[in-house]
Amino acid sequence: MTVFQGHEQVVFCADEASGLRAIIAIHSTALGPALGGTRFFPYASEDAALADVLDLSRGMTYKNAMAGLDHGGGKAVIIGDPRMDKSEALLRAYGRFVQSLNGRYVTACDVGTYSEDMDHVARESSFVTGRTTSHGGAGDSSILTALGVFQGMRAAAERVWGAPTLAGRTVGIEGVGKVGHRLAELLTADGAALVICDIDPEAAARVAERHLGTVVVPDTAALIASGIDVYAPCALGHALTDEVVEVLRAAIVCGGANNQLAHPGIEKALAARDILYAPDYVVNAGGVIQVADEVHGFSMERARARAEQIFETTRRIFALADGEGIPPAVAADRLAERRMSEVGRLKGIWLN
Numbered sequence: 001m002t003v004f005q006g007h008e009q010v011v012f013c014a015d016e017a018s019g020l021r022a023i024i025a026i027h028s029t030a031l032g033p034a035l036g037g038t039r040f041f042p043y044a045s046e047d048a049a050l051a052d053v054l055d056l057s058r059g060m061t062y063k064n065a066m067a068g069l070d071h072g073g074g075k076a077v078i079i080g081d082p083r084m085d086k087s088e089a090l091l092r093a094y095g096r097f098v099q100s101l102n103g104r105y106v107t108a109c110d111v112g113t114y115s116e117d118m119d120h121v122a123r124e125s126s127f128v129t130g131r132t133t134s135h136g137g138a139g140d141s142s143i144l145t146a147l148g149v150f151q152g153m154r155a156a157a158e159r160v161w162g163a164p165t166l167a168g169r170t171v172g173i174e175g176v177g178k179v180g181h182r183l184a185e186l187l188t189a190d191g192a193a194l195v196i197c198d199i200d201p202e203a204a205a206r207v208a209e210r211h212l213g214t215v216v217v218p219d220t221a222a223l224i225a226s227g228i229d230v231y232a233p234c235a236l237g238h239a240l241t242d243e244v245v246e247v248l249r250a251a252i253v254c255g256g257a258n259n260q261l262a263h264p265g266i267e268k269a270l271a272a273r274d275i276l277y278a279p280d281y282v283v284n285a286g287g288v289i290q291v292a293d294e295v296h297g298f299s300m301e302r303a304r305a306r307a308e309q310i311f312e313t314t315r316r317i318f319a320l321a322d323g324e325g326i327p328p329a330v331a332a333d334r335l336a337e338r339r340m341s342e343v344g345r346l347k348g349i350w351l352n
């Protein structure tokens, strides 16, 4: 069901000749220009695309607020199969629509789009980040996304087992794509064992080859049943359904995927089963930290230091959740809303 949740602006874009059909959703500009990636995905219908972009753009508002950025939340979806429908003309047509918003929305990569695509979009628009390093961009944002997830997981490990390390624990990663395979790297370096699954057998095989001892299981159901200590959803959204939470035996859920909670209330079900959930938009903010840094002239050192702060932010959320007796997802929303109201209000002080 399509749910508008106070979105400021939703723009439908079409260019018949290139086949472009896109929707740009600006949820909030309370903290600054809306920032969020462009998803290129073969949605079954325009309604499904609209529901996704509304959901994802709202998530970006909270993510950007919690990451301490001067950006509001937005997102875009391009309807189509990126392997078949992507072309220079389509991406540039999309860029012209991004430009037409005059900086109210700044775009970046997401599922189905890559830094090279953003280079094309940037030929038509000044409001593009996540470009390739050769075009002055920050490159692949999954590097710092994975780092942030790892930091969030360390904070969760400390809360559950008393020490901020995954050494000696078994982590189950669903989806070893751009984020998942980098997370695997960080986890094995920390001394964790891995169980992985991916619908792309080659992606799973590559990780297993690189990290000897990694167990590859056929699907998510097998992953969850495999006695893992931590579940890291790193594929698409809605990994945490009622059915999954009911059978999950992991002590922690912490992963890179956006919108992991399949519906409101799942956070309570996780808490009731004593499973510590590290809120998705808090721990996966490393990528947006990276691309936001690019807007002001990229420094990897500065962006990395900021992504490492996700450890402290996640700790702060767990402390608030403990103190108030609320699930961490609710604690994170409260902190994000507090920042939006306290800092967003400052625009009311008239300048010039």
Ligand SMILES: NC(=O)c1ccc[n+]([C@@H]2O[C@H](COP(=O)([O-])OP(=O)(O)OC[C@H]3O[C@@H](n4cnc5c(N)ncnc54)[C@H](O)[C@@H]3O)[C@@H](O)[C@H]2O)c1
Pocket: 110, 111, 112, 140, 141, 142, 143, 145, 174, 175, 176, 177, 178, 179, 180, 197, 198, 199, 200, 203, 220, 234, 235, 236, 237, 256, 257, 258, 284, 285, 287, 288
């Ligand atoms: N890349 C980033 O910087 C970034 C930042 C924030 C959030 N995220 C989120 O993290 C998730 C992963 O992003 P990515 O950039 O790694 O994408 P990706 O497309 O590179 O990787 C996703 C992987 O998941 C696999 N997959 C898809 N469905 C699956 C399923 N049902 N079971 C198992 N595996 C499955 C795919 O085959 C692929 O290997 C997405 O939800 C994305 O929105 C990514």
